[in-house]
Amino acid sequence: MDALRSHEPAAVTARLRVRVRGLVQGVGFRPRVYTLAQRHALTGWVRNDGEGVLLEVEGRATRAFLADLAHAPPPLARIDAIEHDPIPTQGEQAFRIDPSSAGAATTRIGPDTVVCDGCLEELFDPTDRRWRYPFLNCTHCGPRYTITRGLPYDRPRTAMAPFSMCEACAREYADPLDRRFHAQPTACPDCGPQLSVPIETVVTALAAGAIVAIKGLGGYQLACDARDSSVVERLRRRKHRDAKPFAVMVASLAAASRIAHVDDQAAALLAARERPIVLLPRREDSGLSDALAPGLDTVGVMLPAAPLHYLLFHEVAGRPSGTAWLDAPPDVAWVMTSANPAGQPLVIDDDEARASLGGIADLIVSHDRGVLVRNDDSVVQADRRGPVFVRRARGYVPTPIHLDRDRPPVLALGGYLKTTICVTRGREAYLSQHVGDLDDHATRRFHDEVREHLLALVQSTPIAVAHDLHPDFPSTRAARSVGLPTVAVQHHHAHLAAVAAEHRHTGPLLGLALDGVGYGPDGTIWGGELLDIDGARYERLARLAPLRQPGGDRAALEPWRMAAAALWALGRGEEIESRFPAERSAPAIASVIERRLNTPETSSLGRMFDAAAALLGVATTSAYEGEAAMRLEALVRRPVTSEAFGFTPEGELDLRPLFERLAGVDAQTGAELFHGTLIHALAGWLEDHAHGRGRSTVALGGGCLLNRVLRQGLVETLEASGLTVLTPRLAPPGDGGLSLGQAWVAAHTVEGS
Ligand SMILES: [Zn+2]
Ligand SMILES: [Zn+2]
Incomplete structure (x- = not known):
């Protein structure tokens, strides 16, 4: 810490000029400086300017002042650097807060933050x-990102x-x-x-089994009683959402412990000012409707994020004074889910809400403060290393991810599913909120809006735009229309590059990309790749021995097709029809695979999970990509290791022996065997390559890392062998983190050209 290495002798009057950079405007930084200056009997001044905060302090305790400032900044401030220089003393009588200098732009906008x-x-x-406002x-505390149009951050632009x-x-x-200064x-x-509707009316409606649309911080949410299966199922029908889990909001940590198992890490995340939805093991006696998350043993839980949420619980509690009631909160749990008609972006506009939510919600609760940009709730898993992002949005965006050093400014437009956008400025990478799947027009328009909004807030002028290698993605077409040099980035290269970027790892990095689907330059579908990456370059060292993927993309939602491919690969194609009697295409599929009709090869681990889940009878179809794998994971109590795998002459990890075993065991045995063997095989495979190349650090990336059993097993096994393991911590492991990796690769490409 530079602040502590000051060379001035103690207890002699000195004057320092101090520059503070980071998120230091609009967060109460100047009042904190003022208070600390008073405490240390210093004179001087503080002001905001275009670079952050500038101040001068004079007195005997300037060192102690700097240490306090560095260690106890205001809660929402994020200090990137404190620089200071001794200057001649001036002998003023007091400390003052100067008005901001002309052209003072707030250099960074903070995320929306829970009530302090x-x-x-x-x-x-x-x-x-x-009271009750x-x-x-x-x-x-309060809204920032979702109410701000552009810089500088002041009221007219919100x-x-x-x-x-x-x-x-x-x-x-x-x-x-x-506390409300500026x-x-x-x-x-x-x-x-x-508010357009009294709180009392909202609570009465919820208690009566209504579905209520509530305008929140980043858009409309749909709420209903999470214990009442009939209303949860009604919500599912009206939203055309067959199986995707719904999150639940409860009043406090005490209430969360009634419905889920909450350990220390989870409690810290639930209570964090970012207020994410935290995925937790559901309690048997939770009383929650089974319709919330069919087939899963987890429940997404969130504590109140906005004052309005608190007021709903407060109303149920009988409007008590003070905050003590939160320790013994009312026994209610409400579904709180994004209000988006199936597949479309979150609704933020009031007219749009009346038009498109009218058929879903029985009551619409609005207010007259606009939401300028959509921002979904964030979703995280609690891991011993910290949060793992399933979806990164409200609360975390637009907090930048710091790169190793200044890099060229670039823009990256992400992939196809769970898309995000990334903009870099200096050494900061700004990852946008979750945009979603680009398969409909409204989401593609949202993708454009987020790009404009983020560029306006970051005030970066990119010199290149990165996109996925897939030639037909809407994001690829959007990149071509920007009018900047384009950089195409292979999907799994981007996944591992995202890990390198956030860990500020430079030089070569060996890693496994364990994923659903990504476009491979060889015409096959990638997703189980052992890569050696280095900035703009990557080399594919090996892959999972591929299976055929009959029906192409359809297989992602029909896991039985992958099971059929596994059986066919084992020479047991004649079993397909009897194992999947409900599938009309089952009798013909062996011949489809044989003749390679719409049947690409895939090395995707996600598809291997599908094959395992369907072989074990856990899921023959999925309502959303990854559902079968999640159901399979839910069966695992303790992974069981076996040697049921092999290697092809090309060094590909071959899982056929494992599928052979799965074809003859029950679901739970199979789930535990699949996870345990996979961990053992993948870790050994990566270790061998790391030792062969003399590497002590390896990386893991890709959407399959959201599987907790797999992730924790791999990390523990690899660490036990002495390797340092880098995993995605700040960006989602899945496609939500893709744009960060694309930006990292594009920045290196620009630097190298
Ligand atoms: Zn506050
Ligand atoms: Zn007022």
Whole structure:
């Protein structure tokens, strides 16, 4: 820490000029500097400018001041650097906060953040003027990303522009020692946004079994009683969502423990200010409807993210004063899921809500503050290494991921499924919120909007645009239309490059990309690849011995097709029909595979999971990609290792012996055998290559790493053999992290050209 290595002798009056960079504007940084300066009896000044915060302090305790500032910044600040230089003393009498210098742009916008403790106290304090006001916030909390149009960050460029502050709010806003000093979204019941429906009415409707659409921070959510199967099933029917799990919101950690097993890591994530949905093992006695997550043993749980959410629980609790009721919260659990008509982006517009949610929701709860950009709830798994992102959005975006050093500014447009966008500026990589699958027009338009919004907020001028190697993806076409030099990046190269980027790993890196599907330059479908990457370059060292994928893309939703391919590969094609009597195409499929009709080869581990799940009778079809694998994982109590695998003469890892074993065991035995053997085989395979090349660090990437059993097993086995294992921590392992890897590869390509 530079701040502590100051050379000034202690207890002598000195003056320092200090530059602070990072997310330091609009987060109460100047008041904190002011308070610390008072505490250390320093004079001088502080101001915002185009580079962050600039300040000068003079006195005997400048070193202690710097240490305090570095160690205890305001809660939402993120300090990237504190630089300081000694300058001549000036002998002022006081410390002051200067108005921002002309052209002072807020250099970075923060994410939307949960209600802080101070605001929560006010929310439930009947004597406070913001008692039960659903839009209260301060410099330490509230909406940011979703209400901001562009830089500089000030009220006219936010969704708060139409609301003029009342006298009381204006006083707080102008007072450097107030929690709302320069809080751009600040508001109160007299001057701020208003809810369209009383809280009481919403709670009554939920209790009566209604489906309610609620306008939240990043868009509309659909809520209903999570214990009432008839309403959950009704929601599923109306949303045309057959099996995808619904998340549940409860009032507090105490309430979460009633429905799920919450360990320390999970508790920390649930309570985190980013307020993600955390996937947790469901309790047997949770009382939740089985229709929430059919076939899965987990439940996505979220604590209140916005004041409005808190007020719903507060109403059920009988409007108690203070916050103690959250320790003994009301026994309610509500489904809280994105309000998007099947496959389409989240609804943010009020007219759109009436038009497209009218057929889904019995009641629509709106308000008059706009949502400028959609932002879904984030979804994470709790892992001993920290969160693993299933979906990275609200709360985390637009916090940048720091690269190893300044890199050329580039734009990356992601893949096809679970798409995100990435923009770099200097050493910062800004990964967008989850956009979704680009198979419909509305999502493609959203993809364009996110690109524009992110470029406006980051104020980066990219010099190249990266896209997937697949020539026909909408994101690839969008990249070509940007008018910049394009860089095509192979899908699994991008997955491992994303890991290299976030871990700031430079030089060659050996890794496994364990994934669903990615376009391979050889015309096959990749997804179980052992790659050696180095910046813009990659080499495919080996792959999983491929299976045939009859029906092409259809196989991803019809796992029985992959089981048929595995049986055919074992010379047991004649069993297909009797094993899958319900599938009309089963009798003909052996001949389809044999003759390679619409039957590419695939080395995708995701498809191998499908084959295993269907062979074991766990799932013959999937409602969404990966469902069969999730159901298979749910059966595993303890993975069981076997030597049922081999290698082809080309060094491909051959799983046929494992499929042979699965064809003769029950579902649970098979699930445990599949996971255990896979961990053993994949780890040994990677270790051999690492030793062969003298590498001590390896990487794991790709969507299959969302399988906890596989991920934890691989990491433990590889670490036990002495290897350092890099895994995705800051970006999703799956296709949501693809754009980060694409950006990393494009930046290297530009530098190398
Ligand atoms: Zn607050
Ligand atoms: Zn006001």
